[in-house]
Amino acid sequence: MNILITVETLVTGGAETFALRFAQALSKDHKVFLYRFYDNLIDQDIVNKLAPDVKKLTFKHSLDEFLRKFDSLLNKINIEHSLRNLLIKKHLKKIIKKHNIQVVHSNQFKVDYVTTEVANSLNIPIVTTIHGDYLRFWEEPPKSIISFKTKIAECVAITDAIVCISDYQLAFFQEKIQPLVSKKINLVKIYNGYPFYPALLQNGRGLKQKINIPPENFVFGMVSRGIPGKGWDVAIEAFIKLAEPNTNLILVGHSDYLNSLKAMNGHHKNIHFVGYSSEPINWINNFDVGLLPSNSDNLPTVIIEYLFCGKPVIASDVGEIKNMIALPNGNAAGNIVPLNGNKVSSELLKNEMQRYINDKTLFREHAKNALLAAQKFNMDNCVSSYVDLYNKKKNQLETLNL
Structure with missing residues (x-):
């Protein structure tokens, strides 16, 4: 044809x-x-x-x-x-x-x-x-x-x-x-x-060591366009509130807006602004959990990428995201945070992040579910x-x- x-x-x-x-x-x-x-x-x-x-x-x-x-x-x-x-x-x-x-x-x-x-x-x-x-x-x-x-x-x-x-x-x-x-x-x-190949799961190994993240630390990460509506500030606020010593936040994106956030928060040794990447999978492979607390979205590609990499998702209840991380048996590959007005509450996001730190069984279950949920995007x-x-x-x- x-x-x-x-x-x-x-x-x-x-x-x-x-x-x-x-x-x-x-x-x-x-x-x-x-x-x-x-x-x-x-x-x-x-x-x-x-x-x-x-x-x-x-x-x-x-x-x-x-x-x-x-x-x-x-x-x-x-x-x-x-x-x-x-x-x-x-x-x-x-x-x-x-x-x-x-x-x-x-x-x-x-x-x-x-x-x-x-x-x-x-x-x-x-x-x-x-x-x-x-x-x-x-x-x-x-x-x-x-x-x-x-x-x-x-x-x-x-x-x-x-x-x-x-x-x-x-x-x-x-x-x-x-x-x-x-x-x-x-x-x-x-x-x-999404054209995903198992070999992609090997890409980017060692990147977090290059930015001085100890291998045993628990890493939250976010990839998106560098605009306010994606919830970058909420992710940063939630991470700071989390106040867990052996955790890190990797932020992958570039814009003047992100530069302003870096100027305000770049002093935090556990928050890493790594800039734009043409290969976001490389960074996602270094996350433990993927974040997207956006104000509005439809079918975010980054959620698909998180799932294909086996990363549990914490995201806002917008667009198709809830269905994206759902399995036919009712289980899920992550947790959904409701909007509070037109924005995600950093307190609620922090609570969901804390759950994965406290409950490693839940974390491992959602990581396994992520790979299953990804198949709907074959x-x-x-x-x-x-x-x-x-x-x-x-x-x-x-x-x-x-």
């Missing part, structure tokens, strides 16, 4: 890394093309690492900077027209025809709105994976999108299947979007896959589910055209 996957950029982000990993796995048995809307927004190292065998395509125009400024000007005077998107549509049509694309798979709303129209005009099945932008834009529409709720309804109405990655997303589309669309929305839930299962969906939609369209 010839498949076109469209994204806005190829920089570090949940939607982008999913598209890269998924495209690479899909390319084993299919011809896959990965198309980005912004030629200059690419992290070449991540792209080469995650999708080395996938053909990359992009919209490239000598007047692209002018096009962006012109569209921005139109937007400021409330004119719903984008010359740049018009040119992207023409380019996408050429790409689809040239490579005999049979299915289009779009990611992120700004891309979906353009891609669905093109695929629909060419009578090609279009599948969309929902990421965090839909819900975020619903709550606070960006100034760059005029009449967002009208546009989302138009987009959804011509999309053949919408793949949600959490129950929260499913409820959002059923309760908020379905009333805006006359036809029944075809909603499907498929977890993002990339082969993810690819198989999407291929079945592609074929179903392709066959339905072919039947309608008879």
